[in-house]
Amino acid sequence: GIQVEQSPPDLILQEGANSTLRCNFSDSVNNLQWFHQNPWGQLINLFYIPSGTKQNGRLSATTVATERYSLLYISSSQTTDSGVYFCAAYYNTDKLIFGTGTRLQVFP
Amino acid sequence: EPEVTQTPSHQVTQMGQEVILRCVPISNHLYFYWYRQILGQKVEFLVSFYNNEISEKSEIFDDQFSVERPDGSNFTLKIRSTKLEDSAMYFCASSVQPGETQYFGPGTRLLVL
Structure with missing residues (x-):
């Protein structure tokens, strides 16, 4: 079946550090979304990024569809960035297939 | 900014009972979805719904589950006879x-005892 894998599974950072989260997908995707799941369990939309690069404040994302990966960059991390980051992909259907997630902990 | 809302935020029920989870999608959206996330695991697709019909469902979405759009604003998920899992x-x-971008509600945490 279609696979969406994320790395690393866990990441521990000190406040102020930068990080890169990776999402690999096993087949060509139509579209891709990145989410942040906060400690209360809410899924917050970060990016809708089928290809190219987008930036929003300290976060940016790049998807290289031809090479089947997407990257999420977090710069100058803050404790409020803690949580789980999910990527999710569409494959010719209207459902999202979620990755396994990266759990980020940012310490002061 | 418009958002998806869900009620209740938490529900505790006894095994075998029926539960109805409610959602109000964003008003100009036409496609609706339910997903679930077992504690500590990834988010899984359950069902998609368009034009008052199920357009796709996963193997998780068995006969115990049903969805409905009872009026112009609400979208519900019913579990007929809940199990611990x-x-x-x-x-x-x-x-x-x-x-296109899917916007998620805050979720309903269901606990079956």
């Missing part, structure tokens, strides 16, 4: 078109 966070989502 139905304990999870249930998310509703909506989009303007399939393949």
Whole structure:
């Protein structure tokens, strides 16, 4: 079946550090979304990024569809960035297939 | 900014009882979805719904589950006879078109005892 894998599974950072989260997908995707799941369990939309690069404040994302990966960059991390980051992909259907997630902990 | 809302935020029920989870999608969206997340696991697709019909469902979405759009604003997920393994966070989502950004509600945390 279609696979969406994320790395690393866990990441521990000190406040102020930068990080890169990776999402690999096993087949060509139509579209891709990145989410942040906060400690209360809410899924917050970060990016809708089928290809190219987008930036929003300290976060940016790049998807290289031809090479089947997407990257999420977090710069100058803050404790409020803690949580789980999910990527999710569409494959010719209207459902999202979620990755396994990266759990980020940012310490002061 | 418009958002998807869900009620209740938490529900505790006894095994075998029926539960109805409610969602109000974003008003101009036409496609609606339910997902679930068992504690500590990834989010899984349950069902998609368009034009008052199920458009796709996963193998998880068996005969115990049903969805309905009872009026112009609400979208519901019913579990007929809950099992312990139905304990999870249930998310509703909506989009303007399939393949476009899906916006998720805050979730309903269901605990089956």
